[in-house]
Amino acid sequence: MRDIIATTSPGVDPLLTSVRRAYALGPFAEAVVSSKKPTIDDVARHCGVARTTVSRVLNGGPNVRDEVRQRVWASVKALDYRVNPQARSLAGGQSRMLALIVASDLDAQPNSFYASALELGALRECLGLGYQLLTRHVAQDRPNRREQVLELIRSQRCQGVMLTPPFADDVELIESIQALDCHAACISPGGAGRDAADGVGIDDAAAGADIARRMIDLGHRRFAFMAGIPGHLAAERRHEGLRGALAAAGLDPDEVAVVRGDFTFRSGAALTPQLLEAPTPPTALICANDDMAAGALSVAHGRGIDVPGRLSITGFDDTPVSEVIWPPLTTVHQPLREMAGEAVRALSGRIGGDRSPPRFVTLSHAVVERASAGAPPGARLRARA
Amino acid sequence: MRDIIATTSPGVDPLLTSVRRAYALGPFAEAVVSSKKPTIDDVARHCGVARTTVSRVLNGGPNVRDEVRQRVWASVKALDYRVNPQARSLAGGQSRMLALIVASDLDAQPNSFYASALELGALRECLGLGYQLLTRHVAQDRPNRREQVLELIRSQRCQGVMLTPPFADDVELIESIQALDCHAACISPGGAGRDAADGVGIDDAAAGADIARRMIDLGHRRFAFMAGIPGHLAAERRHEGLRGALAAAGLDPDEVAVVRGDFTFRSGAALTPQLLEAPTPPTALICANDDMAAGALSVAHGRGIDVPGRLSITGFDDTPVSEVIWPPLTTVHQPLREMAGEAVRALSGRIGGDRSPPRFVTLSHAVVERASAGAPPGARLRARA
DNA sequence: GTGAAAGCGCTAACAG
DNA sequence: CTGTTAGCGCTTTCAC
Numbered sequence: 001m002r003d004i005i006a007t008t009s010p011g012v013d014p015l016l017t018s019v020r021r022a023y024a025l026g027p028f029a030e031a032v033v034s035s036k037k038p039t040i041d042d043v044a045r046h047c048g049v050a051r052t053t054v055s056r057v058l059n060g061g062p063n064v065r066d067e068v069r070q071r072v073w074a075s076v077k078a079l080d081y082r083v084n085p086q087a088r089s090l091a092g093g094q095s096r097m098l099a100l101i102v103a104s105d106l107d108a109q110p111n112s113f114y115a116s117a118l119e120l121g122a123l124r125e126c127l128g129l130g131y132q133l134l135t136r137h138v139a140q141d142r143p144n145r146r147e148q149v150l151e152l153i154r155s156q157r158c159q160g161v162m163l164t165p166p167f168a169d170d171v172e173l174i175e176s177i178q179a180l181d182c183h184a185a186c187i188s189p190g191g192a193g194r195d196a197a198d199g200v201g202i203d204d205a206a207a208g209a210d211i212a213r214r215m216i217d218l219g220h221r222r223f224a225f226m227a228g229i230p231g232h233l234a235a236e237r238r239h240e241g242l243r244g245a246l247a248a249a250g251l252d253p254d255e256v257a258v259v260r261g262d263f264t265f266r267s268g269a270a271l272t273p274q275l276l277e278a279p280t281p282p283t284a285l286i287c288a289n290d291d292m293a294a295g296a297l298s299v300a301h302g303r304g305i306d307v308p309g310r311l312s313i314t315g316f317d318d319t320p321v322s323e324v325i326w327p328p329l330t331t332v333h334q335p336l337r338e339m340a341g342e343a344v345r346a347l348s349g350r351i352g353g354d355r356s357p358p359r360f361v362t363l364s365h366a367v368v369e370r371a372s373a374g375a376p377p378g379a380r381l382r383a384r385a
Numbered sequence: 386m387r388d389i390i391a392t393t394s395p396g397v398d399p400l401l402t403s404v405r406r407a408y409a410l411g412p413f414a415e416a417v418v419s420s421k422k423p424t425i426d427d428v429a430r431h432c433g434v435a436r437t438t439v440s441r442v443l444n445g446g447p448n449v450r451d452e453v454r455q456r457v458w459a460s461v462k463a464l465d466y467r468v469n470p471q472a473r474s475l476a477g478g479q480s481r482m483l484a485l486i487v488a489s490d491l492d493a494q495p496n497s498f499y500a501s502a503l504e505l506g507a508l509r510e511c512l513g514l515g516y517q518l519l520t521r522h523v524a525q526d527r528p529n530r531r532e533q534v535l536e537l538i539r540s541q542r543c544q545g546v547m548l549t550p551p552f553a554d555d556v557e558l559i560e561s562i563q564a565l566d567c568h569a570a571c572i573s574p575g576g577a578g579r580d581a582a583d584g585v586g587i588d589d590a591a592a593g594a595d596i597a598r599r600m601i602d603l604g605h606r607r608f609a610f611m612a613g614i615p616g617h618l619a620a621e622r623r624h625e626g627l628r629g630a631l632a633a634a635g636l637d638p639d640e641v642a643v644v645r646g647d648f649t650f651r652s653g654a655a656l657t658p659q660l661l662e663a664p665t666p667p668t669a670l671i672c673a674n675d676d677m678a679a680g681a682l683s684v685a686h687g688r689g690i691d692v693p694g695r696l697s698i699t700g701f702d703d704t705p706v707s708e709v710i711w712p713p714l715t716t717v718h719q720p721l722r723e724m725a726g727e728a729v730r731a732l733s734g735r736i737g738g739d740r741s742p743p744r745f746v747t748l749s750h751a752v753v754e755r756a757s758a759g760a761p762p763g764a765r766l767r768a769r770a
Numbered sequence: 771g772t773g774a775a776a777g778c779g780c781t782a783a784c785a786g
Numbered sequence: 787c788t789g790t791t792a793g794c795g796c797t798t799t800c801a802c
Binding site: 049050051052053056062063064065068087089090091092 | 787788789790793794795796
Binding site: 039040041051052055058059083084086087088089090091092094 | 778779780781782
């Protein structure tokens with residue numbers, strides 16, 4: 001890598017010139033532009049102040065005259081200088097690195113829109129706040145799953161981590177993370193996770209009740225519920241909300257057929273036949289997420305079952321799948337991007353020194369009525385709520 | 386943060402003990418476990434060698450006796466030591482950071498499965514190779530789009546960048562990246578990008594021809610093509626392949642109706658009505674990607690058009706959408722994860738010192754026949770290829 | 771083979 | 787308000 005000399009007198013050794021620039025504040029100081037990335041010292045030299053002062057300006061520190069501040073910024077612009085994050089991190093312990101932990105097996109599962117939406121939301125907020133985001137997919141059934149996330153934090157000196165279910169309720173993991181001087185923010189923690197760290201989510205019980213009530217209002221009486229993995233506490237809460245709504249309507253929650261999938265399209269498809277083949281099949285199938293609902297819908301199509309004419313199917317999350325399939329899915333909107341953004345903000349606040357007790361932010365959800373749910377076959381439509 | 390003393394005699398000041406550990410190789414050397422992260426010096430002290438030696442062992446360098454090598458590794462294990470990437474990067478200029486540039490507007494577009502698959506593939510390979518991945522979404526129509534990716538590279542000292550279309554063919558961008566001492570790898574470059582940097586992709590022209598031929602074989606004669614953005618050269622090549630196949634079959638390529646979307650479901654849905662309302666509507670609609678095909682399919686459903694009975698629709702990419710919708714999409718499989726993995730490997734090789742001329746790796750594609758395409762209405766099925 | 775010494779570029783006390 | 791002095795933890799010459 002050769003130095004590039006912008007202005008120099010003929011016959012002057014370029015190397016010498018650049019050395020001169022490096023060790024003296026001579027007349028060449030401004031004329032020489034090196035191809036090597038400028039350092040904070042270059043900036044300091046360029047505007048004749050101490051390195052510390054530049055550092056203060058860069059970090060918005062106090063005790064710098066406005067006039068100097070301006071000059072420093074001018075030099076920064078002039079030299080096209082930017083801080084070396086590695087050096088900053090080494091010296092100050094500020095890696096400005098955040099991580100998003102997603103529960104999924106990179107090898108087995110197809111990409112999930114849920115995770116993708118969360119990542120996008122986090123990415124956007126990180127961009128604005130000047131953080132970098134590392135996304136890590138961890139298979140939730142691996143015995144060393146905790147070690148995998150801790151390893152990432154240690155190795156990258158992450159300052160904050162976002163945990164999705166079921167990690168969001170893994171208090172042991174959360175505490176291990178905090179022991180590493182790293183902040184944690186839980187996305188949709190369903191229980192214990194809320195006390196251990198900041199969290200963000202919707203009122204899952206209410207959301208479950210809302211979608212159930214909507215189906216009850218449409219006239220449905222025979223329900224089936226497609227649940228997710230047991231460790232996903234938020235999803236369990238939705239289930240509880242659903243049961244509560246059923247009971248409130250005078251129905252017996254224990255009569256609803258329950259099957260458990262793993263939130264994938266595939267599991268949704270695999271579980272549907274047994275539901276359809278029951279002696280008295282449900283008229284409404286409430287699924288714990290959109291992907292499983294899509295799987296169920298696909299099976300219904302395959303069997304020529306009219307949706308929603310004969311079977312109503314609902315999802316949860318309102319991810320893009322719900323708009324892409326036919327009929328478009330009636331589902332519960334969950335503001336995933338905003339949730340991730342909120343998690344990043346919470347982390348940013350903690351990194352900034354906020355020591356208040358863990359906070360849980362509840363964002364609002366909404367039942368989105370599209371076309372996959374309607375009145376049950378032969379039912380008179382009851383008065384709408 | 387308090388030091389944790391594993392073994393100590395009563396009355397000994399913990400702090401003193403840890404100081405002793407720090408400055409002497411006394412009897413406490415092994416007994417003391419500090420909560421502070423161990424450094425390379427701790428390891429060196431632990432097994433009585435110089436820091437340099439530990440560094441050599443860690444980096445697989447030469448000139449270390451095997452016996453010493455073993456001891457060093459033992460100490461590393463014993464202390465649960467791991468290198469500080471920031472420090473390593475500062476000293477050696479190895480950030481081990483890669484970036485994936487995706488063309489999309491974080492605010493406007495829904496998450497794309499295409500980008501997601503690429504990211505997952507890259508993530509997996511990075512994990513194995515010890516790199517970290519930064520994903521950056523850049524809106525392709527922003528005037529400062531190039532600056533955004535260069536900024537990321539500069540600020541994070543990325544050693545390699547993967548470019549997706551249309552960035553994959555932006556030679557000016559590629560050269561700017563290389564000028565920053567960063568390697569570039571192009572995913573599906575369609576033209577110029579191939580000469581400027583390593584690349585990976587499928588034979589797009591052949592893939593376009595294959596899917597067209599398949600439809601011709603099914604008996605279709607009236608085609609429509611839903612193209613993507615013009616800058617996506619790989620997609621343009623598919624278009625060329627399609628035209629070639631048509632011509633080879635004695636059909637006039639100029640007779641196929643062409644509309645241009647932006648690869649989103651929404652654009653696919655928006656563009657379909659005009660195709661359907663033509664005086665002689667197509668019997669086969671070939672789309673440049675799965676999302677647009679899904680959009681088209683959705684419109685067909687809405688109008689009660691039987692797919693594939695009256696209209697055949699095909700996608701491209703074989704992303705998860707194609708399996709989730711009904712009927713499942715006939716499409717062209719593109720090994721997106723493998724492509725991203727290959728790009729990471731190429732980058733890794735370059736970082737490792739490979740200076741050979743840019744290489745383009747062609748992976749194989751395949752027409753995946755599902756249910757969205759069939760014989761045109763009233764046609765006798767021609768002999769299959 | 772191994773070690774000592776010199777930084778990489780930055781932040782953070784601590785003086786003035 | 788500003789500058790001086792130490793490191794942060796590691797890689798890399800260069801001696802031995």
